[in-house]
Each structure stands twice: as structure tokens, then as C-alpha cells.
Amino acid sequence: MIENVQNISVESLLRYVHDMLFNGYRFITATSVDNGDGTVDVLYHFDKDLEMKHLRITVNKQEEIPSISGIYFGAVLVENEMKELFGLNIKNIVIDYGGHMLLSDDELEAPMARQITIINKDKGGVPQ
Amino acid sequence: MFDMIGNIFKNLGTKPATRCYPLEKREPFKASRGRVKGVEIEKCIFCGICSRKCPADAIRVDRNAKSWEIDPFKCVICGACVEVCPKKCILMDETYTQPSTAKDKLTYIQESKEESQSQAG
Amino acid sequence: MSNKTVIPFGPQHPVLPEPLQLKLVMQDERIVEAIPAIGYVHRGLEKLTETKEFTQNVFVIERICGICSFKHALAYCQGMESLMGIEVPDRARFLRVIWGELHRMHSHLLWLGLLADAFGFESLFMQVWRDREKVMDIMEETAGSRVIISTNQIGGTRRDIAPEMLAKIDSVVNEVKEDVERVEKVFCNDYTVKHRMVGIGVLSKENAKLWGAVGPMARGSGIAEDVRTLGYAAYNELDLEPVVETDGDCYARMKVRLREVYQSVDLIRQAIAKIPDGPIHVPEKGNPNGEVISRVEQPRGEALYYMRANGSKTLDRLRVRTPTFANIPALLKMLPGHQLADVPILILTIDPCISCTER
Known part of the structure; x- marks a missing residue:
């Protein structure tokens, strides 16, 4: 359904993003989607004169992702958000909140990712 | 600078834009979604569509106990239940919910026919 | 040369309606340097939408933001409609434009009032909000609620507007236009107002693009981008020219929003003149499957919705990128070099909506 999606590898991400900057694209945002099988899709959306272009990388949860905030400063907030809510391992964000932009210390780790919660009915249905 | 002074003098000469609220109340608009007033319980068939469509999980329908219950403090007054009700027996009112001192739920229980007969007899 | 000090601005501050x-x-x-701290009103609505049915999600999405609730629902419904291949009736598309532009008007008038409040012009603030009340009354009369009007649903709209009501809307928006023309003189010519805004927070065209600014902020810097020109809803049948100012300072951003109020009035009147008769809703069938991106122009700028469905009643993922989320990085880059006294005006001219940002 989405047009102009390009599937790329994690290693080539920075190169492609540099190309986008060079070609005068505006960074809209990034989206992460948990596929449910331990991998996460990360889509980077770009726009030029209202034409959209998307880059898609598929990573394992622990895999390192380079930050694009050095190229597009506008990616700072969204990369911090993905890091916190999906537990992605994004390296070298320009302003790195270290997982405390939205969440406090005593909250679940990566609350947006698919998690298996075991509910023990003997203990009154309290999630473990 | 004088533009605003003109406005101010104009406002001085006209009536206030606000009302003396508790003394003078505005008529609510006819189409306002004020609150879910309740249900015509005799018409209800306890299908439970309203409780499934409610985005706030405010409605609870019990087919066996023949009860229909709404939590007005959970209700977001979207009107989805009113639209989907097959019997059109959920009522909406244009006045807003009044403040309350207790978090009461609105419960309606349909009296079964035999019971009402036995009460009559 | 003195040492550096860190001053926390907010989360509670007279100019901030929301915690940032x-x-x-x-x-x-x-x-x-400026470093933002957000997360005070994060509600996890994106996660919530994964547990609700896709038809119920409309009501959840609307509650992301009070001021632009209609536009949020519109973006979601349009995405869903393109996923499920629903053709929206013409009348519904025009009704969406009318309500959407009413929302833009009331949002911009609200903002103008807040701006007047931020530079300490109480009487102007009251005047603008008083004019805004007329728009709010139309909203309640037509849709049933003042802010979260809940008139969108997948496949069309939930309510219709009667012809006599359309005529009334036409005359009321004209009245509002006259009211705004009166206060426009104050905003544009007043000596103190100009003194606070001209030349403050200049954002050049190149930087606006590089830092990803959207909406009136980008248009104030000379970028003629408006998602409405893509022609969603009925915008393809209406005359629409993006409002652009080139100075890039606070004053330019204010002028963009002022002129957009007139643009909205114009669009509403065009839509009322052209609205066709017919049904307002087609029922949806089946469940959505696939992924889709939908964009709309909100009062604050472009909003992007990404949806992935799996053929069941619930969605796999719903991602919302709201305009303020894109404007905050540009704000951070703009702040250095300015005086502390200019910070309230600077923050306000990006029209921050923190509830949108954190969802």
C-alpha cells in the first residue's frame, strides 16, 4: 500500500540518509513496528515537495542502529522515543536521554514492544 | 495603539459578552451530546452491542440478570451506544452531567413478566 | 564573564497551557543551550489503540488532542478508508472540510489569544477569545460538542448539517472575519506588539527545512508547503493557496496564522456554496489489512499517521507523528542567542501542543 519504500540494510542507513539530505529531502519522522518475531521494522519517512519517500530497515531487537540525528537534528525526539518504547539499541543520539525522556525509573522496559506477560491465577492474577 | 482604544470604547458601550451564570442559564442546543440519560429498560433485549462498541468500557450488560448498567464517570459521551442500539432504547440528553458527591452507577433491571404479574397479583 | 546557570522553564508557567x-x-x-524535558502527560494512546477495535479507535484518536481532535480523526479515517477501499460520499467530504476549517479557525483564534496573553495584552486576549466563542457555538450546535466533536467515522461522517444551518454558518464565519479584521490592526500595527515580535526567533528557509519544521512555522519562513494542496477530503475542488510569509520571525508566524483564519473563512464559504446533496456515510465491511500512511494538515502543521493492520479487528500498530513533535527540534535550535524575556513568545509561536506530542 505504501509507495516508494526502499528496503535497505542497517549498515547502509547513514549513507542513504546522507543522500536524502543531499537531494533536499525533509525528514518527517521515523516509525518502529514490532513484527512479533523478535525483529523490529524501522521506517524513515522523507518528503520533498509533498512527495514521500521511505527507507525501511529490519533489525533484531538487540542490534545496534546508528543514529541519524547527526544528519537530521529533527530525529532527536523520535529516536529517543523509539529507544524507550521499543527497546531499540540506537547509538550516538545527539541528545541522549538514556531511556528517561518519557519513562521514569520504575516503569516497564520497552512498553510498546510485544511482551509476553505471564499471569499467575493462583497469586490473584498479578502479572509477574 | 489607537486601534485597541477604539475596540475598548466599543466594548464599553455594549452589553457584557458573558452571562451571570447561576442566575441566567443558556438553553442547551438541541443536538448537544450532553450525557447518556439512561435506557428504556422494557425495550432492551440485552444483546450487549452497546457494551462491545463503547470505547470506554462504561456499559455493562448482563443477559441473565437482565440488568443494564452505565458508569457515568467512565462514559466519554461519544454517543456510539445510541447509534448502534438495534432497539434505539438508549436515551441521550442535551444537558450536561451535574456534579455529584458519589461515584454512583446508573443501573436498570428489567422485571421479568411473571414477576410483575405476581406482584400485580 | 560569568558562569553558566541552568534555569528550568516550566512545566508550570503562565504562558504554557500544557506541561513542557x-x-x-x-x-x-x-x-x-536548551534541552527539553517532556513526558509529563504521556498517556500511551498508541498502545491503547492496539487493544481496541479499529472502529472504536476513532474515539481514542480524537482524544489525543482537544484543539485539533477532528483532524486527528480525519487522518485516521482516511487511512482506514484507503486500506479498506471505501469511497466516501461527496457530501461527507465537504462536511469534513467545513468542520476541519472551523477547527482551524478556533485553534488559531485560541492561539492568538494566548499570544496576546503572553506579551501581557489582557484586553486583546479577551477580545479574541470572545470572537472565538461564536465558532465554538457553531460547533456545539452542529456536532453536539464544543471541542471533541466526534463527527468522523470510517466511511463518512456521523452527522449531517441542515441547509438552514449551513446558511447560518456562512453568516457567522463572516461575522468572525469582521471581528478578526478589527483585532488584526492591533496585532499587526501596535507598537508594543511589534517591538516584542519583529526580528525575534528568525528561522531561515534552509534551517526550517533541515530541522523539519512544519505548518505555519515553515510557511512563516517562506516554505510554501501545505498538505491540503494534496487534495484530500474535498480540498481538490476548492481554491487553496498556501499562506506564506518570508521573514521567518515571530511576527511572520503570527501573520501566517492570522491570514489562515481568513483562508479558513474563505474555504468554508466555498465549501458551503459547492456542497452536493446525498448520503453522508457508507458502512464499512470486513477488516482492514496491510499498511498505509495518511497525512493531513492540522492547525499546527502536517500530521502523519502510519497504520498496519493484520486482517483482524485490532490494529498491529498505529503511529502518530503530530506537528509539535516536529517543531520542537527547530525550537531548540532557535533558542540559543536569545534573551530570557523572549523565551515565552518564542515557545508560543511554535504553537506547542504537548498532549499531541506525547500522545
Whole structure:
């Protein structure tokens, strides 16, 4: 359904993003989607004169992702958000909140990712 | 600078834009979604569509106990239940919910026919 | 040369209607660096939408933001409609434009009032909000609620507007236009207002693009981008020219929003003149499957919705990128070099909506 999606590898991400900057694209945002099988899709959306272009990388949860905030400063907030809510391992964000932009210390780790919660009915249905 | 002074003098000469609220109340608009007033319980068939469509999980329908219950403090007054009700027996009112001192739920229980007969007899 | 001090600005501050904290690193009166702290109103709505049915999600999505609730629902419904291949009736598309533009009007008038409040012009603030009340009354009369009007649903709209009501809307928006023309003189010509805004927070065209600014902020810097020109809803049948100012300062951003009020009035009147008769809703069938991106122009700028469905009643993922989320990085880059006293005006001219940002 989405047009102009390009599937790329994690290693080539920075190169492609540099190309986008060079070609005068505006960074809209990034989206992460948990596929449910331990991998996460990360889509980077770009726009030029209202034409959209998307880059898609598929990573394992622990895999390192380079930050694009050095190229597009506008990616700072969204990369911090993905890091916190999906537990992605994004390296070298320009302003790195270290997982405390939205969440406090005593909250679940990566609350947006698919998690298996075991509910023990003997203990009154309290999630473990 | 004088533009605003003109406005101010104009406002001085006209009536206030606000009302003396508790003394003078505005008529609510006819189409306002004020609150879910309740249900015509005799018409209800306890299908439970309203409780499934409610985005706030405010409605609870019990087919066996023949009860229909709404939590007005959970209700977001979207009107989805009113639209989907097959019997059109959920009522909406244009006045807003009044403040309350207790978090009461609105419960309606349909009296079964035999019971009402036995009460009559 | 004095040491650097850190001044926390917010989360509670008279100019901020919503909680946003900026840690301002100051050298004397000048800002060296600004670091935002958000997360005060994060509600996890994106996660919530994964547990609700896709038809119920419309009501959840609307509650992301009060001021632009209609536009949020519109973006979601349009995405869903393109996923499920629903053709929306013509009348519904025009009704969406009318309500959408009413929302833009009331949002911009609200903002103008807040701006007047921020530079201490109480009477102007009251005047603008008083004019805004007329728009709010139309909203309640037609849709049933003042802010969260809940008139969108997948496949069309939930309510229709009667012809006599359309005529009334036409005359009321004209009245509002006259009211705004009166206060426009104050906003544009008043000596103190100009003194606070001209030349403050200049954002060049190149930087606006590089830092990803959207909406009136980008248009104030000379970028003629408006998602409405893509022609969603009925915008393809209406005359629409993006409002552009080139100075890039606070004054330019204010002028963009002022002129957009007139543009909205114009669009509403065009839509009322052209609205066809017919049904307002087609029922949806089956469940959505696949992924889709939908964009709309909100009062604050472009919003992007990404949806992935799996053929069941619930969605796999719903991602919302709201305009303020894109404008905050540009704000951070703009702040350094300004005086502390200019910070309220600067923050306000991006029209921050923190509830949108954190969802």
C-alpha cells in the first residue's frame, strides 16, 4: 500500500540518509513496528515537495542502529522515543536521554514492544 | 495603539459578552451530546452491542440478570451506544452531567413478566 | 564573564497551557543551550489503540488532542478508508472540510489569544477569545460538542448539517472575519506588539527545512508547503493557496496564522456554496489489512499517521507523528542567542501542543 519504500540494510542507513539530505529531502519522522518475531521494522519517512519517500530497515531487537540525528537534528525526539518504547539499541543520539525522556525509573522496559506477560491465577492474577 | 482604544470604547458601550451564570442559564442546543440519560429498560433485549462498541468500557450488560448498567464517570459521551442500539432504547440528553458527591452507577433491571404479574397479583 | 546557570522553564508557567519543561543553559541573560524535558502527560494512546477495535479507535484518536481532535480523526479515517477501499460520499467530504476549517479557525483564534496573553495584552486576549466563542457555538450546535466533536467515522461522517444551518454558518464565519479584521490592526500595527515580535526567533528557509519544521512555522519562513494542496477530503475542488510569509520571525508566524483564519473563512464559504446533496456515510465491511500512511494538515502543521493492520479487528500498530513533535527540534535550535524575556513568545509561536506530542 505504501509507495516508494526502499528496503535497505542497517549498515547502509547513514549513507542513504546522507543522500536524502543531499537531494533536499525533509525528514518527517521515523516509525518502529514490532513484527512479533523478535525483529523490529524501522521506517524513515522523507518528503520533498509533498512527495514521500521511505527507507525501511529490519533489525533484531538487540542490534545496534546508528543514529541519524547527526544528519537530521529533527530525529532527536523520535529516536529517543523509539529507544524507550521499543527497546531499540540506537547509538550516538545527539541528545541522549538514556531511556528517561518519557519513562521514569520504575516503569516497564520497552512498553510498546510485544511482551509476553505471564499471569499467575493462583497469586490473584498479578502479572509477574 | 489607537486601534485597541477604539475596540475598548466599543466594548464599553455594549452589553457584557458573558452571562451571570447561576442566575441566567443558556438553553442547551438541541443536538448537544450532553450525557447518556439512561435506557428504556422494557425495550432492551440485552444483546450487549452497546457494551462491545463503547470505547470506554462504561456499559455493562448482563443477559441473565437482565440488568443494564452505565458508569457515568467512565462514559466519554461519544454517543456510539445510541447509534448502534438495534432497539434505539438508549436515551441521550442535551444537558450536561451535574456534579455529584458519589461515584454512583446508573443501573436498570428489567422485571421479568411473571414477576410483575405476581406482584400485580 | 560569568558562569553558566541552568534555569528550568516550566512545566508550570503562565504562558504554557500544557506541561513542557525546557532546561535553559544561560550565560548572563543569553541562552546558550536548551534541552527539553517532556513526558509529563504521556498517556500511551498508541498502545491503547492496539487493544481496541479499529472502529472504536476513532474515539481514542480524537482524544489525543482537544484543539485539533477532528483532524486527528480525519487522518485516521482516511487511512482506514484507503486500506479498506471505501469511497466516501461527496457530501461527507465537504462536511469534513467545513468542520476541519472551523477547527482551524478556533485553534488559531485560541492561539492568538494566548499570544496576546503572553506579551501581557489582557484586553486583546479577551477580545479574541470572545470572537472565538461564536465558532465554538457553531460547533456545539452542529456536532453536539464544543471541542471533541466526534463527527468522523470510517466511511463518512456521523452527522449531517441542515441547509438552514449551513446558511447560518456562512453568516457567522463572516461575522468572525469582521471581528478578526478589527483585532488584526492591533496585532499587526501596535507598537508594543511589534517591538516584542519583529526580528525575534528568525528561522531561515534552509534551517526550517533541515530541522523539519512544519505548518505555519515553515510557511512563516517562506516554505510554501501545505498538505491540503494534496487534495484530500474535498480540498481538490476548492481554491487553496498556501499562506506564506518570508521573514521567518515571530511576527511572520503570527501573520501566517492570522491570514489562515481568513483562508479558513474563505474555504468554508466555498465549501458551503459547492456542497452536493446525498448520503453522508457508507458502512464499512470486513477488516482492514496491510499498511498505509495518511497525512493531513492540522492547525499546527502536517500530521502523519502510519497504520498496519493484520486482517483482524485490532490494529498491529498505529503511529502518530503530530506537528509539535516536529517543531520542537527547530525550537531548540532557535533558542540559543536569545534573551530570557523572549523565551515565552518564542515557545508560543511554535504553537506547542504537548498532549499531541506525547500522545
